[in-house]
Amino acid sequence: MERCIEKASHKNLTQLELLAMSASYNLSDGHARQSLTISQQKIIAGLPDLFAQSMREPFEELERGAQRALLHALGQYSYPQEPGRVLSCYASSVAMVILARAMVDTVSTVALVHPTFDNIPDILRTSKFDLAPVEEEVLHEGDLVANVPPEAGCLFITTPNNPTGRVLTADRLALAAQWCAERDALLALDTSFRGFDVRAHYDHYAVLAESGCRYVVIEDTGKLWPMQELKAGFLVSSPNVRLPLQLAHTEILLGISPFILSLVRSLALSVAAEGWTELHQHIAMNRTAVRKILSETQAVSSPDPDNQVSVERIAVTGWDTRELWSTLREGGVEVLPCCQFYWAEPERGAPYLRIALARDHDSVSVGVERLRDLLLERA
Amino acid sequence: MERCIEKASHKNLTQLELLAMSASYNLSDGHARQSLTISQQKIIAGLPDLFAQSMREPFEELERGAQRALLHALGQYSYPQEPGRVLSCYASSVAMVILARAMVDTVSTVALVHPTFDNIPDILRTSKFDLAPVEEEVLHEGDLVANVPPEAGCLFITTPNNPTGRVLTADRLALAAQWCAERDALLALDTSFRGFDVRAHYDHYAVLAESGCRYVVIEDTGKLWPMQELKAGFLVSSPNVRLPLQLAHTEILLGISPFILSLVRSLALSVAAEGWTELHQHIAMNRTAVRKILSETQAVSSPDPDNQVSVERIAVTGWDTRELWSTLREGGVEVLPCCQFYWAEPERGAPYLRIALARDHDSVSVGVERLRDLLLERA
Numbered sequence: 075m076e077r078c079i080e081k082a083s084h085k086n087l088t089q090l091e092l093l094a095m096s097a098s099y100n101l102s103d104g105h106a107r108q109s110l111t112i113s114q115q116k117i118i119a120g121l122p123d124l125f126a127q128s129m130r131e132p133f134e135e136l137e138r139g140a141q142r143a144l145l146h147a148l149g150q151y152s153y154p155q156e157p158g159r160v161l162s163c164y165a166s167s168v169a170m171v172i173l174a175r176a177m178v179d180t181v182s183t184v185a186l187v188h189p190t191f192d193n194i195p196d197i198l199r200t201s202k203f204d205l206a207p208v209e210e211e212v213l214h215e216g217d218l219v220a221n222v223p224p225e226a227g228c229l230f231i232t233t234p235n236n237p238t239g240r241v242l243t244a245d246r247l248a249l250a251a252q253w254c255a256e257r258d259a260l261l262a263l264d265t266s267f268r269g270f271d272v273r274a275h276y277d278h279y280a281v282l283a284e285s286g287c288r289y290v291v292i293e294d295t296g297k298l299w300p301m302q303e304l305k306a307g308f309l310v311s312s313p314n315v316r317l318p319l320q321l322a323h324t325e326i327l328l329g330i331s332p333f334i335l336s337l338v339r340s341l342a343l344s345v346a347a348e349g350w351t352e353l354h355q356h357i358a359m360n361r362t363a364v365r366k367i368l369s370e371t372q373a374v375s376s377p378d379p380d381n382q383v384s385v386e387r388i389a390v391t392g393w394d395t396r397e398l399w400s401t402l403r404e405g406g407v408e409v410l411p412c413c414q415f416y417w418a419e420p421e422r423g424a425p426y427l428r429i430a431l432a433r434d435h436d437s438v439s440v441g442v443e444r445l446r447d448l449l450l451e452r453a
Numbered sequence: 454m455e456r457c458i459e460k461a462s463h464k465n466l467t468q469l470e471l472l473a474m475s476a477s478y479n480l481s482d483g484h485a486r487q488s489l490t491i492s493q494q495k496i497i498a499g500l501p502d503l504f505a506q507s508m509r510e511p512f513e514e515l516e517r518g519a520q521r522a523l524l525h526a527l528g529q530y531s532y533p534q535e536p537g538r539v540l541s542c543y544a545s546s547v548a549m550v551i552l553a554r555a556m557v558d559t560v561s562t563v564a565l566v567h568p569t570f571d572n573i574p575d576i577l578r579t580s581k582f583d584l585a586p587v588e589e590e591v592l593h594e595g596d597l598v599a600n601v602p603p604e605a606g607c608l609f610i611t612t613p614n615n616p617t618g619r620v621l622t623a624d625r626l627a628l629a630a631q632w633c634a635e636r637d638a639l640l641a642l643d644t645s646f647r648g649f650d651v652r653a654h655y656d657h658y659a660v661l662a663e664s665g666c667r668y669v670v671i672e673d674t675g676k677l678w679p680m681q682e683l684k685a686g687f688l689v690s691s692p693n694v695r696l697p698l699q700l701a702h703t704e705i706l707l708g709i710s711p712f713i714l715s716l717v718r719s720l721a722l723s724v725a726a727e728g729w730t731e732l733h734q735h736i737a738m739n740r741t742a743v744r745k746i747l748s749e750t751q752a753v754s755s756p757d758p759d760n761q762v763s764v765e766r767i768a769v770t771g772w773d774t775r776e777l778w779s780t781l782r783e784g785g786v787e788v789l790p791c792c793q794f795y796w797a798e799p800e801r802g803a804p805y806l807r808i809a810l811a812r813d814h815d816s817v818s819v820g821v822e823r824l825r826d827l828l829l830e831r832a
């Protein structure tokens with residue numbers, strides 16, 4: 075089972091995604107790279123006016139408007155309204171770095187969902203936290219008291235998770251919040267993928283406020299819209315959070331671009347008016363195509379049948395997935411091997427590949443057909 | 454001399470700049486907020502085309518083109534060309550965080566220019582480095598061997614410096630590089646303000662390469678153009694740097710926006726074609742106005758007569774500058790008190806205020822006239 079690790083040669087997932095940037099069929103990173111919708115095309119056509127408008131508008135009003143538009147479009151009506159409770163960041167990873175820096179003097183151990191995208195454990199490890207893995211099954215079905223180390227000063231959950239798409243239900247969120255409230259631990263959520271799954275649109279902040287726990291939530295626009303990385307991460311915190319988040323934030327930035335905030339507001343208001351259906355159908359069509367094409371080989375199965383987010387994990391039997399990844403690359407198709415998602419036990423990721431779905435239909439189909447052909451050829 | 458500190462109530466400079474964001478006359482932060490030039494207006498009018506173009510262009514080509522256009526416009530022809538030597542970041546502060554994270558396991562003490570903008574010492578302190586102040590006078594005229602602690606694993610210099618505008622000459626850069634080369638220490642430069650001063654346009658990378666020292670340079674577009682924070686920071690490193698910079702970079706990002714890179718390239722090519730004169734004249738006119746208006750009171754002098762960057766420091770006698778700052782705020786005029794720039798001895802900043810010059814002429818004039826009137830009134 076060590077096949078993955080031996081060959082992954084110390085690269086993190088983002089480094090693997092970098093290798094894929096110029097591929098013919100880049101199904102590697104989870105960023106949105108599909109063509110613009112009609113509504114999005116109209117917004118882009120109006121960029122010069124947007125620039126002029128965001129130059130004139132008072133920054134605070136613009137920032138609050140963008141945050142409100144996004145969070146309301148995601149069903150998050152009860153987020154805290156006091157000044158300073160929602161900090162705008164260049165990206166969700168920058169929000170993550172700010173959180174890590176703000177925790178450094180008061181938290182030693184972070185209990186972190188396992189698996190998850192490796193930049194979260196990597197950022198925490200570089201900041202010298204001890205990490206304790208919490209299996210998805212524990213979070214979603216298990217006994218938190220028996221399985222989350224009591225010394226953890228922070229419980230960190232990605233929901234929906236990457237790459238599995240698993241969504242924490244309101245009941246389980248309430249349990250996690252209760253666990254934290256009883257221990258005065260911080261509950262941290264990364265909800266970057268919630269736009270893809272309406273099951274993650276219940277009002278998390280109402281559940282969190284009810285529990286009285288100290289919390290932070292990282293909200294993100296980076297995965298949703300194909301805006302060439304014009305995006306924002308928002309670091310939301312409870313009034314009782316007791317972390318120097320604003321200080322850590324101002325160490326890194328004065329504010330994010332008013333132009334980007336204005337763009338985020340336009341995109342979110344467009345979704346609020348038209349719903350998430352167009353995006354969800356796009357992803358669902360690509361997921362269906364992946365599953366249909368790969369059903370033609372016996373080697374592939376779907377470990378995450380309920381996954382709605384913009385990446386699809388597949389299990390491949392009879393292959394060293396690292397070799398498969400490498401052979402696919404030679405044919406111009408890039409996907410991600412999954413060992414690094416299992417940050418505490420990388421070998422458990424060896425059976426899996428992750429396929430990005432936020433692409434045009436043709437890219438996904440042709441790329442996955444090549445994968446199918448390769449599997450059939452060697453069957 | 455402790456007047457500044459007592460009242461500055463633990464706020465960093467960026468927090469003070471945040472207070473100023475909605476002021477009638479915001480002369481606080483060093484970001485570019487003047488009106489667009491004719492060339493810049495044309496670029497903004499073409500944003501929809503720029504978006505379409507950067508979507509099509511191969512990312513690597515676009516990124517290299519933007520980096521080359523900016524660095525060549527700044528006279529930096531000898532920067533290292535190998536892949537991975539210039540890392541694009543959301544902002545110079547993100548480059549700074551990445552540098553700090555990459556140094557954390559191999560450097561304990563950083564020798565840092567004093568004074569300088571406080572987010573540099575703050576980022577380093579939060580990352581648990583020991584800081585040793587190196588006075589500007591030592592860097593520019595003094596004996597480095599006698600005055601820079603030999604245990605420093607990194608010598609960090611902001612040039613041109615903020616708020617003084619002092620520029621390290623080629624000879625003094627060579628000395629600093631030699632000091633580092635002889636001790637196998639890292640030389641780190643933050644050159645965010647170099648666009649404003651042609652004395653900082655000599656080819657630093659030629660000097661650095663000649664020395665053989667390990668170096669990083671943080672280049673930045675954030676202060677130059679009034680682009681509503683659409684900007685990039687570039688973390689440049691020598692081939693012999695021996696720091697996990699790419700790893701720290703990929704912990705935080707896959708890549709910055711192709712759209713922003715394309716915008717940076719357009720702006721830099723426009724400067725390459727038209728020269729820096731228009732920007733330099735704009736800043737010089739504002740500086741002249743500030744000095745002329747304030748010459749009407751006896752209380753003000755200019756500690757930095759040669760300063761060319763987009764901020765002007767003034768010395769005020771007979772006032773508690775913190776009280777002056779506070780009174781100005783009541784009148785809708787925001788500037789920065791200077792204690793926090795003197796990160797090792799804040800009281801030394803008490804005589805000074807910093808006035809931002811990257812604003813429209815009227816804002817600067819009216820704001821500074823109010824300052825003059827206040828000083829005359831109480832004289």
